[in-house]
Amino acid sequence: MTGEMSPIDKAKYASARRAADYVEDGMKIGLGTGSTAALMVKRLGERVREEGLKIQGVPTSSTTAELARSEGISVITLDEARWLDLTIDGADEFDANLNLIKGGGGAHLQEKIVATASDQMIVIADAAKAVETLGAFPLPVEVLQFGGLTTAALIEETLVGLDVLGREVVQRMHGDAPFVTDEGNHILDLHLKRIGDARQLSLVLNQIPGVVENGLFIDICDTVVIGHGDGKVEIRDINTGTITEETGENAESENLFSDI
Numbered sequence: 310m311t312g313e314m315s316p317i318d319k320a321k322y323a324s325a326r327r328a329a330d331y332v333e334d335g336m337k338i339g340l341g342t343g344s345t346a347a348l349m350v351k352r353l354g355e356r357v358r359e360e361g362l363k364i365q366g367v368p369t370s371s372t373t374a375e376l377a378r379s380e381g382i383s384v385i386t387l388d389e390a391r392w393l394d395l396t397i398d399g400a401d402e403f404d405a406n407l408n409l410i411k412g413g414g415g416a417h418l419q420e421k422i423v424a425t426a427s428d429q430m431i432v433i434a435d436a437a438k439a440v441e442t443l444g445a446f447p448l449p450v451e452v453l454q455f456g457g458l459t460t461a462a463l464i465e466e467t468l469v470g471l472d473v474l475g476r477e478v479v480q481r482m483h484g485d486a487p488f489v490t491d492e493g494n495h496i497l498d499l500h501l502k503r504i505g506d507a508r509q510l511s512l513v514l515n516q517i518p519g520v521v522e523n524g525l526f527i528d529i530c531d532t533v534v535i536g537h538g539d540g541k542v543e544i545r546d547i548n549t550g551t552i553t554e555e556t557g558e559n560a561e562s563e564n565l566f567s568d569i
């Protein structure tokens with residue numbers, strides 16, 4: 310299996326595995342969505358089976374819920390949990406202030422609700438997700454199906470007055486039909502190229518009727534665990550201002566990747 314893994318996959322795995330170490334007995338954990346988060350859920354499943362780790366997980370999508378259950382993780386709803394110790398999730402981009410673009414997988418609405426209801430959010434990502442300025446990755450905006458084209462037009466008009474480089478608004482598709490989220494909404498991907506003021510953009514977008522939630526996560530993420538293809542990880546914590554580099558105990562022998 311190791312031979313088939315790309316450096317990006319190895320980086321995702323290194324970051325997911327390291328972040329799973331933050332999880333302790335008795336914790337209620339927000340379980341993110343996406344390929345990196347899936348690796349983290351699998352690692353937690355391993356810890357549940359091998360160490361008897363006792364956790365309750367709140368998934369951020371139907372896909373993650375299914376995976377968590379199949380891994381033997383006890384799954385509860387956010388309303389059953391009410392508040393979480395920690396959420397671990399992937400991201401499409403993160404900047405130096407650990408502000409994020411999320412929603413590449415179309416799950417940012419539940420992801421934002423869950424992360425906001427957590428003491429701590431840890432993002433797991435490969436190094437390619439680090440950016441100086443957010444916006445190269447198209448910004449996902451979840452919108453109601455009702456009047457979706459009108460909402461798209463309103464967003465386009467609103468972008469004219471904002472500090473962004475591009476203004477193309479594209480309906481996300483799934484084959485020939487519009488992509489539908491777990492909440493039954495549509496997604497518009499905003500090709501902005503560069504977002505000058507992410508906080509302002511997030512506030513303005515969420516004021517538009519028909520917009521349910523945008524994929525900007527401002528002041529929500531506490532820590533990012535950045536994985537590298539050789540198994541090394543870099544941990545950046547916005548609260549302490551620390552940056553820690555770890556080799557990973559098995560990274561050099563490549564054993565780190567032998568169990569996937």
Ligand code: 5RP
Nearest residue numbers: 343344345399412413414416
């Ligand atoms: C899903 C997300 C994902 O966390 C984001 O798209 C990153 O995914 P991946 O780990 O597959 O690169 O926000 O809505």
